[in-house]
Amino acid sequence: MRALLARYKDLYGSHPLHLLTMLAGFALAGYILTIFTPVELWNPQVWWQSIAVWFAAAIVFHDLVLFPVYALADRLLTIPAERRRSCRGEPLVPALNYIRIPALASGLMLLVFLPGIIKQGAPTYLAATGQTQQPFLGRWLLLTAAMFATSAVLYAIRIALTHHRTRTRHRTRPTRPTDTSP
């Protein structure tokens, strides 16, 4: 059995799971091609409500606006850490991912639920639910605050643990071995 697997790996070049994943991927792509005809990408009544237009606009908006913004923000986050490290020369717990993760999660929520947060389609919303979209902006802000707060607590715990570890390491470090030989 093992010899057979080795033969197979020699022939194919990777684990059988790789082939299965690829086949599943191709099948899914094929399925999408069967249901996704170019006609559906275009709305002849209202051109700007076409999937094709939104897709193209999303690419342009991401590459021209979003990418520079988040790349710059990330760059600003990494600079102070580098500077501090070079000044004090001791290893720090990097705060980078403790900021990145809540920021990304908050951004994802904003992106997906933007229409509710900025109260788009209020009459439709009222007709369908009997309510207004009033709470969503506040909820998104609270959710963002909660995610950053959780991240800050985790970061504080991480720092405390690192401090504790370095201190115990210092204490248990053996003193210079004494020469016992006569």
Next chain:
Amino acid sequence: MSRRGALALVGGGALLMAVVTAGQTLGGFTRHAALLLPRGRDHGDGPNDFQINRTAAAAAIIPEGTGDSWRLRLRGGPVPVVVDRKTLMAMPQHTARLPIACVEGWSTTETWSGVRLADLARLAAVAQPRSALVASLERYGAFNHAVLQANQISNSDALLALRVNGVDLSRDHGYPARIIVPALPGVHNTKWVASIDFRDH
């Protein structure tokens, strides 16, 4: 960023999306986790305080149409039968715990009671209805009527509901009477029912 980090980030994002959306259809305490969605919200603590898919005001249902003058018209038999709400309440009442499962992707399960559709077919003197056209008081809108099939009429939990969770339906939930049938898309559970046409074809 490492490949593992990227995978964890995408996976985490997907998980977060699941947490803030699944409550819309799971219901119960998880409903509150759908923080930023319309169907994650509370309407109150009362028996009629659950998700509405179309308000009476939006459907232009006027109070005069649903008051004491409201009548249910049953057609399909030798003669049309017209009944008021009191007569319906005097008929054998059946209770069923059924969901409104909306095609929007949310659902809510409630305890409904009212008259079995099969009993109404008998009242209309249609022995074996093959289908039924249910029409609402709502004059406009794509879902102001729905067609039920034979098995949907004969199911013992298929009701013309008059009450929910022990009280009369509220206007937004279809007072004076609404359809509730197992495994039927929410919009086909017609509200503010005005007439039912039983057909034997």
